[in-house]
Amino acid sequence: MHVVRNWLIRGVLVIALTIAPADSRAQNMPDSIDLDSLVQFYEKVSFDHAKHIGLSKDCSVCHHHTTGTPTEDANCIRCHKNSAATAVVACTACHSAQPFSAETIKKNKSNVKSYHKDMPGLKGAYHQSCGGCHARDGGPTGCQDCHPRKKSGDAFYHAGEYAPKTPKNGKSRGR
Amino acid sequence: MKRRDFLKAWMICGASTTFGITRNAWGGASFEGYPERMGVLVDLTRCVGCRSCEAACNKEQQLPAPSAPFDDLSVFDRKRRPTEKAYTVINRYETTKAGGPVYRKIQCNHCNEPGCLSSCLVNAYTKTQEGAVIYNPKVCIGCRACMVACPFNIPGYSYSSAFNPLVKKCVFCYDTRLKNGKSPACVEICPQETLTFGHLNDLIKIGHERIREMPDKYIDHIYGEKEVGGTGWIYLSGVPFDKVGFDTTLGNEPIISNVKEFLGLIPMVLAIWPALFTGFHLLSTRNNNDPSKQGDSHSYREDAKP
Ligand code: SF4
Ligand code: SF4
Numbered sequence: 050m051h052v053v054r055n056w057l058i059r060g061v062l063v064i065a066l067t068i069a070p071a072d073s074r075a076q077n078m079p080d081s082i083d084l085d086s087l088v089q090f091y092e093k094v095s096f097d098h099a100k101h102i103g104l105s106k107d108c109s110v111c112h113h114h115t116t117g118t119p120t121e122d123a124n125c126i127r128c129h130k131n132s133a134a135t136a137v138v139a140c141t142a143c144h145s146a147q148p149f150s151a152e153t154i155k156k157n158k159s160n161v162k163s164y165h166k167d168m169p170g171l172k173g174a175y176h177q178s179c180g181g182c183h184a185r186d187g188g189p190t191g192c193q194d195c196h197p198r199k200k201s202g203d204a205f206y207h208a209g210e211y212a213p214k215t216p217k218n219g220k221s222r223g224r
Numbered sequence: 225m226k227r228r229d230f231l232k233a234w235m236i237c238g239a240s241t242t243f244g245i246t247r248n249a250w251g252g253a254s255f256e257g258y259p260e261r262m263g264v265l266v267d268l269t270r271c272v273g274c275r276s277c278e279a280a281c282n283k284e285q286q287l288p289a290p291s292a293p294f295d296d297l298s299v300f301d302r303k304r305r306p307t308e309k310a311y312t313v314i315n316r317y318e319t320t321k322a323g324g325p326v327y328r329k330i331q332c333n334h335c336n337e338p339g340c341l342s343s344c345l346v347n348a349y350t351k352t353q354e355g356a357v358i359y360n361p362k363v364c365i366g367c368r369a370c371m372v373a374c375p376f377n378i379p380g381y382s383y384s385s386a387f388n389p390l391v392k393k394c395v396f397c398y399d400t401r402l403k404n405g406k407s408p409a410c411v412e413i414c415p416q417e418t419l420t421f422g423h424l425n426d427l428i429k430i431g432h433e434r435i436r437e438m439p440d441k442y443i444d445h446i447y448g449e450k451e452v453g454g455t456g457w458i459y460l461s462g463v464p465f466d467k468v469g470f471d472t473t474l475g476n477e478p479i480i481s482n483v484k485e486f487l488g489l490i491p492m493v494l495a496i497w498p499a500l501f502t503g504f505h506l507l508s509t510r511n512n513n514d515p516s517k518q519g520d521s522h523s524y525r526e527d528a529k530p
Contacts, residue, residue: 212293213289213292
């Protein structure tokens, strides 16, 4: 009888422990995130976070070691084998929107202890990270598959109604 | 024979017969470069060939409208060179490596010891302390010496006025951005962060670090770290550099060592140079009629010169 009760208590404890962190994480975990850093030329992207959680399951694929799930990247494991979850896990928390501004370069240089000296900026992180999986797993890879171009973008790329009107003009494939 | 080798031979031969200068007489001094100079690390493994950098350059430098939209990928069907109308171009290379084609961006490499600068008869070029190689179009006499001296075949010419041809090339966005501490327009637009802007000395370290962390991904070489005395724009690749249009035969000796010898010849050169290059230009225009070489008008040139 005792044994059974002990098992029950332990079981409940284990279940409670596994649910609790997932729960508190889920509370802050957005189902959808607006990515709007390219709105000068493109519509914003409504990133379907929930769908991508379902697709990848492993948070570390995008969030590296920051969510507390172990990462498999050999270069990260060297330091982050047992790292706990970080307070903020949003991409913007680490990846700078202005990676090459004079201030960022100066800041990186002055912090001699910083290891992550070659961290991509926000735009680079999105495209490198998303593009890698999308190319491999058949996700959208064309520019406009994720973010349709605005009129301002058409003007910038000399495309659409701003396309050069010459006879030898090749057909625009509207990437 | 490559055009530059021809020039070199011609200069050395002329110098030694006319003035009795030996090859190494001028070559002693080495210039370590400005410590704070900036550069760009171009990682070919990241580029997806979107041509956004070409569009950004066109806008920033107020270049003429392109003949095809910047999202037209049919331009990749042939190899292009930078011209007076496009200071940077992307070329596509089919390789045997898995993961599709490799794209390569071409623009001025902003050499530490620029051949263009040392060959210029009127000192139109300047290497700024920020690392840019810029030129003063007002003093350019259109002799095209820089075009031949450049190991990467970069300077283009504007022939819009027959009496006032002007050199045109990438200036690292010096006037509008670099001198104010901003990265060039192409770096800012690149979605893949193929282009990393920073202090050149740091970029060399970052490049080696990427190779060390991902030895399977990269060729163990940074193109431009040592070539022709080092360049401000340096390259990482996942395929051998000569497979994607780089001239791997240049050696590490700066072009300046060859060209310095030739400076003694200026008086003679001034007399015959323009005629010589009008001849070159005519020859190369004639070659353009060859359908196998159809390029962007007169400016089609591969890195490895014919
Ligand atoms: S790449 Fe050519 S044009 Fe540019 S700095 Fe070097 S020699 Fe001059
Ligand atoms: S913008 Fe970047 S990814 Fe696009 S073609 Fe240029 S270098 Fe390549």
